[in-house]
Amino acid sequence: xxxxxxxxxxxxxxxxxxxxxxxxxxxxxxxxxxxxxxxxxxxxxxxxxxxxxxxxxxxxxxxxxxxxxxxxxxxxxxxxxxxxxxxxxxxxxxxxxxxxxxxxxxxxxxxxxxxxxxxxxxxxxxxxxxxxxxxxxxxxxxxxxxxxxxxxxxxxxxxxxxxxxxxxxxxxxxxxxxxxxxxx
Numbered sequence: 001x002x003x004x005x006x007x008x009x010x011x012x013x014x015x016x017x018x019x020x021x022x023x024x025x026x027x028x029x030x031x032x033x034x035x036x037x038x039x040x041x042x043x044x045x046x047x048x049x050x051x052x053x054x055x056x057x058x059x060x061x062x063x064x065x066x067x068x069x070x071x072x073x074x075x076x077x078x079x080x081x082x083x084x085x086x087x088x089x090x091x092x093x094x095x096x097x098x099x100x101x102x103x104x105x106x107x108x109x110x111x112x113x114x115x116x117x118x119x120x121x122x123x124x125x126x127x128x129x130x131x132x133x134x135x136x137x138x139x140x141x142x143x144x145x146x147x148x149x150x151x152x153x154x155x156x157x158x159x160x161x162x163x164x165x166x167x168x169x170x171x172x173x174x175x176x177x178x179x180x181x182x183x184x
Contacts, residue, residue, distance in 0.1 A: 011118030091149030
């Protein structure tokens, strides 16, 4: 059994890593889906209130609240597969929770890319119109996520994947991590 968590700032490549996992039939638990479900439960739009609800969940249930809500989903996936990818870890507290639950079977991968590269990627996806149209800018998103403790989580990674090369090279690297293990 292995639970591979991925952490990285917006636009670093977490969704691409999850896509590779899905292509390999590795189940993906997306922590953002837990937040989107909480948004729907609260009757608010996840597209505009995602960050606000994420912060509220952490204030209400502690810094590992989203990880805690993700555990049953991970355990269900492990009943069907030897490997599960957890997309969207945001803090050291979440890393602590997953380490407590899975011990040495939990490994953390930090996906990293420079700000300008991430900004271009997000603009291509049409997801960072910025504060001018009422949206949240990439700098604001970075600041919010760093406020959750993302820098601590990234610093604790077992493996750092630099995602500045080609998409194909990145996919190959992620595929190797998923098929050969993080320690190989």
